[in-house]
Amino acid sequence: MNKDGNGVVWIYAYQCSESGKPQQKYFPTEVYVRPDQWDKKSRQVKDHPNALAYNSLINRKLSELMEYQVGMVNERHGAHVPLREFHEQFTATGGQKLSFTAFYRMTAQQRKEISSATRQTQLNTLNHWRTAVGEVSFNELDYQVLDAFHQYLLGEEKELTTIDKYHRHVKTYINIAINKGYVKSGINPYNRFKYDKGSPRPKDFLRLEELKLLEEMDTSRITKEQEKARDIFLVMAFTGLRFSDAVTMKPKNITKTRKGYYYSALMVKNQRRKKKEINLPLYAFFHFVGEEESRAQRWMKACLEKYGKKPNKPLFEGLSNTVVNENIKKVAEVAGLDKHLSCHVGRHSFGTNMAVKVPIPTLQSYMGHSKIDTTMQYVKMSKKIQDEVIERIRWEK
Template structure:
């Protein structure tokens, strides 16, 4: 038989208040349920496990705690009557379905799961978005029952008009909120009667994004660029290497080692989907590799110098460095673009778009799928449609040229 007892947790929040929680114990294992209420430690009666009468809201708080314990006991009795042998953790999940759970408590658990899965970049980005959501709310607690359509519409308007973010970026924020809501529904049985997403509510629809790549002439300008600083030259070489290998993502590119090149081919595993890739090394790429080979001391060396001095076993540190390196490369590429008179914005990711733009409809879509390393050919079709304009251009010409 499991036992349920209220207690005051020992770790205070930023305001110095301590959370009132409920401990569920079964088979000598415990799980903890937060009530969402905080008090000063001097107001807790540890002997009787209740808020002292000296607290101005003692009656209401004790009533709330008693109600939570009663609901938990009801669940336990149902569990025992059904002869279910469940752990304290599973019992907790069932009980939470009856509580007024906090969205940001669920978000902490969601973020911690990202860290466990070593999704460091995703953790960093999502944590920043949640901080902006808190700034909009002006508070650090939000019960799921208060997370409604009106609130989300107001938040989207705040993102678009106050923070001046793009439509697609605003949708990313809403998608994160939906992901955490769904996480809480699945893992903690949060009641979805107030679920604000779906038909007639908040719908997640990404606007079409504009993908513009460099053309042949612009890539040629980069290939023949001179009078560049060493840092600018390295940025251009990184961009061209990505382009020559059909748009290798920057996070994969700067982690390439000399041992990844064998018998005139590049072998590497993509960081995004863990796919193993094998591509022939084009002659143009060989020239760039020869430039960096001068600093080579062993096959375990990195090809590019950007991560030099970084402990590659420290995955979190590497993820942080990759973000900084990418930002610096993009800044240098912009400067080079201005020098060369290229009006399009140049970034490391644009190397992938440039390959798509120049390939156009000249390569069979199945072969492009292999080159892009897409899991689904539908993804390739949708991606390449941004660069295949010949049929629509010809149709337009036939109509207006009379």
């Protein structure tokens, strides 16, 4: 009820689910009347100067809902439409016919099993899709549309591996659309669409002396946003945290023990499963002889002093994977590093530098790998460091 004693007229929808539990949803109209101006028996407005117009508006809204329901059933080739999904889609589209492009956006925003960083990356792909091909209906999903998207990405001079990532995102949402009945399983356009996926470039990493260049660089030559990207990059390089865990790091999760700083939190990744614990002895990571504290602890203390004013507020709140990747490239250039830096390179640097000294099972635990095969890639990468050490030795006869 508003201040005038008028309330909105709602259209009530009811559906009995397969489990027998009823589902109920309410859809608002634009009609406001007093309780005594509503006839419960006829379900119409009465004794109101605009009763005829209001009743006509309510009937149009009801017809709109019914037509939308029929449209959804037809889109799904006669499949049952749960009331919850009907309500979500009608609300998200404003009653307009759902296109694949809108479905991608709506589904990406609603998926609870993906991290915010993954969601942002997939929505970034959607932006490229919309620029390339616009609003595409489910019926328009064919070879020609995928090829138009592919040609656009080639024109943007994207790397083949990056283009493959974009295609995999689109394919994911086509498969979800198939599972929901919007697209027939036998007409997935990717079944016929073939393209060069490229070869993954060798994973870059920074040696400890290169990380020191970032630590000691002149920050007056970069922006505050670039400095923050540098800071979180070094956090990942000294702790091995994924971006999703580093960006949510809070001061309250860092405790000072007798030995030094210790980080403990729940891993953000794999939200549908039981979350793993992260336990990192920061005081022990890269603690060199002759130095008062470890590199990891020293850097974390600097970040706490700079960003850790509130215990419950993430140190790097507001940063996204995409923004950090853009800024860290400029930081590398200013620091004199001729390497293609990204958030992943920070984590790879930790794994590779630690693999020189740390047993594989221990490194697996610190990096949160489920499979030891994943950890072994860092052991292989660390061979480069070991080979360089051997090459610098001059043997005496």
